[in-house]
Amino acid sequence: MEYKRTDPVRVYAPPGANTTIPENLPQPGVRNPGLYKNLCQQVTSIYKHCNEKSHASRKRNYEATKRFCRFLADNYRLEKFRNVEDRHFRAYVKCLKESGYSPNTIQSDLSGIRFFIRLSGSKNEVSINKRMDLPRREAGSENRAWLPEEKEKAKAIAERMGRNDVVTAIDLVDAFGLRLEELCTTRVEYLMSALKTGQFVVPKGKGGQRRAILLNPSQRALVGRYLDYAKAMGLQPGDYLISGSEKHGVKHEIKSLQNWMSHNREKFMVKDREKIVEVGKKKRHATISWHGLRHSYAQKTYAEALRVKPRQAEKIVSENLGHHRTKVTRIYLAEAKTKKAK
Numbered sequence: 001m002e003y004k005r006t007d008p009v010r011v012y013a014p015p016g017a018n019t020t021i022p023e024n025l026p027q028p029g030v031r032n033p034g035l036y037k038n039l040c041q042q043v044t045s046i047y048k049h050c051n052e053k054s055h056a057s058r059k060r061n062y063e064a065t066k067r068f069c070r071f072l073a074d075n076y077r078l079e080k081f082r083n084v085e086d087r088h089f090r091a092y093v094k095c096l097k098e099s100g101y102s103p104n105t106i107q108s109d110l111s112g113i114r115f116f117i118r119l120s121g122s123k124n125e126v127s128i129n130k131r132m133d134l135p136r137r138e139a140g141s142e143n144r145a146w147l148p149e150e151k152e153k154a155k156a157i158a159e160r161m162g163r164n165d166v167v168t169a170i171d172l173v174d175a176f177g178l179r180l181e182e183l184c185t186t187r188v189e190y191l192m193s194a195l196k197t198g199q200f201v202v203p204k205g206k207g208g209q210r211r212a213i214l215l216n217p218s219q220r221a222l223v224g225r226y227l228d229y230a231k232a233m234g235l236q237p238g239d240y241l242i243s244g245s246e247k248h249g250v251k252h253e254i255k256s257l258q259n260w261m262s263h264n265r266e267k268f269m270v271k272d273r274e275k276i277v278e279v280g281k282k283k284r285h286a287t288i289s290w291h292g293l294r295h296s297y298a299q300k301t302y303a304e305a306l307r308v309k310p311r312q313a314e315k316i317v318s319e320n321l322g323h324h325r326t327k328v329t330r331i332y333l334a335e336a337k338t339k340k341a342k
Helices: 033-048 055-076 086-098 103-119 148-160 164-176 180-184 188-197 217-232 249-268 291-308 310-321
Strands: 199-202 211-214
Touching: 033 055, 033 103, 055 086, 055 103, 055 180, 055 249, 086 103, 148 164, 148 249, 164 180, 164 217, 164 249, 164 291, 180 249, 188 199, 188 217, 211 310, 291 310
Parallel strands: none
Antiparallel strands: 199 211
């Protein structure tokens, strides 16, 4: 595993790296490589045997906890991860704040570390966010949705490259607000059931939650088109629509889509998109991601729901996204100041 130094505090494996702890661990900035390796081995063991949350969430929590392990090794010479105490946790928070990390990064990292502390069997309690002087999160301050021309150009580029999976991903994530993992685990039989029942069911979303999305005419037409595509490709009802059936096929497809986005977004992203200002709307984010298509879906669904059921608009979007909390849903909407429906 290659280790890369990115700043004075963070030294960690790059995304997608395996979880083997190298024998020759010494690296720039780590004062106690032996202790760090030992702590990482304990955390890695937990990571390998954990099946809670989505793969992406576990990976993010794992990387955050390894960064914490370095801090523990260098500053406290701690040997057992389950012996983490609140004083260690608070000292790390102070270090992150002094290093200038964003509120979102700090709170996301703390959530991941708590996750591993709990799974380690520790009997020690660490402080919740409300008991610490944390900077305020700025979630939802920018509009991360794709522009219509970005979607069309991205699909055109993918088609020229022969990446039908990318075209399918753009269509279905934009149409149903799916997460990448939900998309890559979508089977042909899900589409068959959707046409029959009029509902697209996501059987296992984030946190294992099931949700059903009522089809509108355009969604029904899209499902029918991809069923025709599946038939033409010789796919069976139990086959994944875009992922391979081999071991780790879903994981490989997720990584392939993420890599495609990283390598090609500059080709279809509107230049200086953050300078596009709309009255009453949030400023646009400078770049785009797969998750931004969920924002696009949320905003379209919200606009449609306002016309039909204005008082339930936020709740409809929340349920379709799989959040079940309108407070979280407002992060996805474009309005600079969204009033809560009465």
